[in-house]
Amino acid sequence: MDLTLKIWRQKGPQDKGQMVEYKVTDISEHMSFLEMMDVLNESLVAKNEEPIAFDHDCREGICGMCSLYINGEAHGPDRGITTCQLHMRMFKNGDTIYIEPFRAKAFPVIKDLVVDRMAFERIQQAGGFISVNTSGNTQDANAIPISKHNADLSMDAAACIGCGACVASCKNSSAMLFVSAKVSQFALLPQGKIEAADRVRNMVSQMDLEGFGNCTNTGACEVECPKGISLENIARMNREYLKASII
Amino acid sequence: MTTLNSRVPEGPIKDKWTLYKDKINLVNPANKRNIDIIVIGTGLAGGSAAATLAELGYSVKAFAYQDSPRRAHSIAAQGGINASKNYMGDGDSNYRLFYDTVKGGDYRSREANVYRLAEVSGNIIDQCVAQGVPFARDYGGLLDNRSFGGVLVSRTFYAKGQTGQQLLLGAYAAMNRQIARGKIEMFNRHEMLDIVKIDGKARGIIARDLISGKIERHSAHAVVIATGGYGNVYYLSTNAMGSNATAAWKIHKKGAYFANPCFTQIHPTCIPRSGDYQSKLTLMSESLRNDGRIWVPAKIEDAKAIQQGKLKPTEIAEEDRDYYLERRYPAFGNLVPRDVASRAAKERCDAGYGVNATGEAVYLDFKAAIHRYGREQAKIHGISNPSEEKIIELGEGIIEAKYGNLFQMYEKIIDENPYKTPMMIYPATHYTMGGVWVDYNLMTTVPGLYCIGEANFSDHGANRLGASALMQGLADGYFVLPYTIGDYLSDDIRTGKIATDTKEFDEVEKEVKDRLEFFINNKGTHSVDYFHKKLGLVMWNKVGMARNEKHLKEAIQEIQEIREDFWKNVKVPGSLNEFNQELEKAGRVADFLELGELFAKDALEREESCGGHFREEHVTEDGEAKRDDKNYAYVAAWEYTGKPSEAILHKEQLEFKDIELKTRSYK
Numbered sequence: 001m002d003l004t005l006k007i008w009r010q011k012g013p014q015d016k017g018q019m020v021e022y023k024v025t026d027i028s029e030h031m032s033f034l035e036m037m038d039v040l041n042e043s044l045v046a047k048n049e050e051p052i053a054f055d056h057d058c059r060e061g062i063c064g065m066c067s068l069y070i071n072g073e074a075h076g077p078d079r080g081i082t083t084c085q086l087h088m089r090m091f092k093n094g095d096t097i098y099i100e101p102f103r104a105k106a107f108p109v110i111k112d113l114v115v116d117r118m119a120f121e122r123i124q125q126a127g128g129f130i131s132v133n134t135s136g137n138t139q140d141a142n143a144i145p146i147s148k149h150n151a152d153l154s155m156d157a158a159a160c161i162g163c164g165a166c167v168a169s170c171k172n173s174s175a176m177l178f179v180s181a182k183v184s185q186f187a188l189l190p191q192g193k194i195e196a197a198d199r200v201r202n203m204v205s206q207m208d209l210e211g212f213g214n215c216t217n218t219g220a221c222e223v224e225c226p227k228g229i230s231l232e233n234i235a236r237m238n239r240e241y242l243k244a245s246i247i
Numbered sequence: 248m249t250t251l252n253s254r255v256p257e258g259p260i261k262d263k264w265t266l267y268k269d270k271i272n273l274v275n276p277a278n279k280r281n282i283d284i285i286v287i288g289t290g291l292a293g294g295s296a297a298a299t300l301a302e303l304g305y306s307v308k309a310f311a312y313q314d315s316p317r318r319a320h321s322i323a324a325q326g327g328i329n330a331s332k333n334y335m336g337d338g339d340s341n342y343r344l345f346y347d348t349v350k351g352g353d354y355r356s357r358e359a360n361v362y363r364l365a366e367v368s369g370n371i372i373d374q375c376v377a378q379g380v381p382f383a384r385d386y387g388g389l390l391d392n393r394s395f396g397g398v399l400v401s402r403t404f405y406a407k408g409q410t411g412q413q414l415l416l417g418a419y420a421a422m423n424r425q426i427a428r429g430k431i432e433m434f435n436r437h438e439m440l441d442i443v444k445i446d447g448k449a450r451g452i453i454a455r456d457l458i459s460g461k462i463e464r465h466s467a468h469a470v471v472i473a474t475g476g477y478g479n480v481y482y483l484s485t486n487a488m489g490s491n492a493t494a495a496w497k498i499h500k501k502g503a504y505f506a507n508p509c510f511t512q513i514h515p516t517c518i519p520r521s522g523d524y525q526s527k528l529t530l531m532s533e534s535l536r537n538d539g540r541i542w543v544p545a546k547i548e549d550a551k552a553i554q555q556g557k558l559k560p561t562e563i564a565e566e567d568r569d570y571y572l573e574r575r576y577p578a579f580g581n582l583v584p585r586d587v588a589s590r591a592a593k594e595r596c597d598a599g600y601g602v603n604a605t606g607e608a609v610y611l612d613f614k615a616a617i618h619r620y621g622r623e624q625a626k627i628h629g630i631s632n633p634s635e636e637k638i639i640e641l642g643e644g645i646i647e648a649k650y651g652n653l654f655q656m657y658e659k660i661i662d663e664n665p666y667k668t669p670m671m672i673y674p675a676t677h678y679t680m681g682g683v684w685v686d687y688n689l690m691t692t693v694p695g696l697y698c699i700g701e702a703n704f705s706d707h708g709a710n711r712l713g714a715s716a717l718m719q720g721l722a723d724g725y726f727v728l729p730y731t732i733g734d735y736l737s738d739d740i741r742t743g744k745i746a747t748d749t750k751e752f753d754e755v756e757k758e759v760k761d762r763l764e765f766f767i768n769n770k771g772t773h774s775v776d777y778f779h780k781k782l783g784l785v786m787w788n789k790v791g792m793a794r795n796e797k798h799l800k801e802a803i804q805e806i807q808e809i810r811e812d813f814w815k816n817v818k819v820p821g822s823l824n825e826f827n828q829e830l831e832k833a834g835r836v837a838d839f840l841e842l843g844e845l846f847a848k849d850a851l852e853r854e855e856s857c858g859g860h861f862r863e864e865h866v867t868e869d870g871e872a873k874r875d876d877k878n879y880a881y882v883a884a885w886e887y888t889g890k891p892s893e894a895i896l897h898k899e900q901l902e903f904k905d906i907e908l909k910t911r912s913y914k
Contacts, residue, residue: 034526063323134378134421158406
């Protein structure tokens with residue numbers, strides 16, 4: 001198929017960006033979206049133009065590196081996927097596709113479609129861990145029984161890949177879904193309970209410092225999340241936070 | 248010339264590691280903070296190492312090319328991690344895990360390292376659970392296990408189909424704790440471009456800040472390489488697009504020997520390729536083989552009809568299907584090791600029985616498992632005389648709970664529902680067992696330079712068993728390197744900070760800058776990917792699943808030609824001092840173009856078939872791989888002399904004192 005692409009180009013963080021139009025032809029419906037971008041970039045290199053910078057790595061939907069805001073949606077149309085899992089069969093011959101970086105104050109543009117998601121790192125460093133030494137001298141793993149139900153729920157929360165789609169699709173650029181996923185993973189387990197209050201307080205305050213907006217229960221984050229992280233995690237984080245503020 | 252000394256300690260295999268730990272030198276905690284360690288790569292091995300070294304008190308600088316350690320490709324490992332806990336009571340033990348690993352690796356790994364790996368494996372599970380890794384649990388609240396190819400016990404711990412992700416996030420969390428304390432200085436979006444040696448010892452690196460393009464000098468008392476494997480030498484592989492061999496190759500060029508480069512695992516269960524534009528291949532976890540049965544049509548006319556789209560797999564009667572693994576290997580069936588399963592698939596496809604348009608695919612069928620689970624669930628739920636639909640519904644529920652994310656991934660890529668029609672799979676390049684040569688301390692032939700995880704060579708021999716990669720990465724990083732590196736660093740407590748304004752740093756920085764400037768100024772005619780794809784084709788066609796002398800000789804010649812063409816005609820747009828992804832790729836492909844040649848040279852030299860290395864000249868009467876223990880029970884460790892074709896071979900003779908060398912049989 002033949003497509004018209006309108007892509008955000010921005011030389012660097014301080015430069016002014018703009019949408020630039022490109023045409024691609026002979027795109028196979030079996031290609032992934034990023035393979036279509038590869039084809040475009042190859043043609044740009046052939047014409048001595050600078051290829052479009054975009055983040056990607058594993059190309060199997062798990063590393064969380066790929067971003068892209070496609071036709072007004074984080075990771076584009078289709079549900080429960082990252083951009084690398086988006087296939088061109090979702091588009092039609094002759095379509096015009098708008099491709100932009102994830103937009104949020106806390107995610108400054110590095111170049112073209114690449115944004116800086118370091119704010120997520122700093123939130124994790126503020127408390128997204130259990131303070132246990134890595135000495136291997138811990139108790140036997142089966143000495144900590146965990147109900148299957150809680151282990152499964154914890155796993156569901158832990159499945160977050162930190163891609164930032166939740167922030168990009170939220171009208172307030174809130175990072176609550178991301179933060180709540182980590183808080184929930186630990187809140188559902190007996191390990192790390194002792195520091196639960198500090199964890200949620202520190203992570204939430206770092207989240208606010210980074211300039212993310214607040215949650216107004218719109219639910220767009222849940223809809224666009226490639227890993228189906230549930231809004232219930234936000235409720236759980238709020239409960240944890242409330243608990244932490246009264247003890 | 249460095250001589251190879253594996254430094255395997257004396258004593259019985261069961262006690263080697265314990266006795267050794269008792270005797271190695273320690274560094275006083277007050278001195279540790281004055282010692283700097285650089286860790287390159289922050290996946291399972293590098294991340295766990297950085298966290299543990301920082302926790303011990305060393306000052307750690309960690310480098311990752313992605314924006315966060317959480318993106319490392321360890322995250323994509325699906326099926327699980329092995330440990331000899333014997334929680335299932337099915338007879339597992341350290342010895343059995345050791346035995347399975349050595350046998351699975353076709354007797355080309357180092358016994359002492361493998362035993363140590365088995366010995367610490369149980370600790371890994373304890374450690375990860377303490378860190379909050381949400382492993383699968385049974386209804387009693389205890390940990391669940393499943394089994395993997397090449398073994399007869401259930402020793403694989405898992406977190407859905409996302410085990411690698413969860414273990415990596417555990418190591419990442421441990422790192423974050425140390426970053427917050429200021430004990431790890433994290434350099435995201437940085438790439439190591441060369442190593443700096445002073446008086447023969449590794450003392451620092453030259454790195455590029457990938458955002459600003461700035462070239463930086465970093466010094467340390469020791470450098471640890473944990474950058475994973477080099478499967479992307481094939482262009483198409485299951486590795487992440489950015490996975491590269493640059494750090495490992497650069498240290499090879501500066502004196503670290505490179506061992507067994509031709510030992511590459513071709514994984515049997517990948518989604519088949521569909522076209523020339525394809526950028527990478529996607530793995531389907533081997534754990535699927537627990538419940539999936541692999542088959543092709545028994546009649547060639549059925550296979551042809553399927554290839555032409557005239558027949559569907561569901562229309563082929565049970566008796567017209569050839570479950571070739573169950574037929575050939577009755578004891579292990581669909582759970583034979585990866586090298587055996589891959590070759591068996593290729594054999595059927597080469598014979599014309601492949602099941603997609605290209606003839607390069609076999610079926611992985613869940614119908615029998617769905618029925619089995621469905622009937623079991625009906626009983627559990629007290630449904631007497633369940634309808635066929637009900638059985639399928641219940642069975643699909645169980646399959647979804649076990650492998651849901653994999654099925655979803657398959658459906659997104661192929662656009663077919665694998666619950667209703669069998670998956671198509673084909674082998675693809677996956678894991679590299681070869682890598683930088685290290686001794687028992689995990690130190691390379693360069694003093695102070697260590698290599699851990701997939702980037703080194705030692706534990707998996709010629710084939711890695713499923714669920715053992717995660718085990719080795721974490722064993723090296725959490726429990727082995729932190730001990731052994733102290734033994735070396737105990738001599739460095741009076742060294743003080745290593746200066747970076749020395750002639751050694753000047754020289755290497757100049758080399759790095761000259762190379763980068765060359766790319767930008769070359770203004771050639773072809774993109775970097777053009778050369779990478781050409782290299783990949785030669786590697787797959789002539790140094791792929793089956794190798795022979797004629798093809799290997801041709802491959803060496805062809806790779807040299809591509810390399811020459813690359814240095815004349817490569818085109819890299821943009822400039823040096825900016826975010827420039829083409830420039831990043833150019834350096835990595837330049838290294839693959841040299842590594843590929845050494846790979847082929849190693850395969851040519853090894854006149855036997857073993858594990859992932861299959862020489863067509865060396866097969867038994869029934870078509871199985873034929874090993875030659877008399878002449879090839881050694882590690883081929885290559886010394887760089889200026890050109891890959893002129894690398895010098897050093898042999899580390901492998902000793903098998905605790906396991907008898909036997910022909911590997913899974914029948």
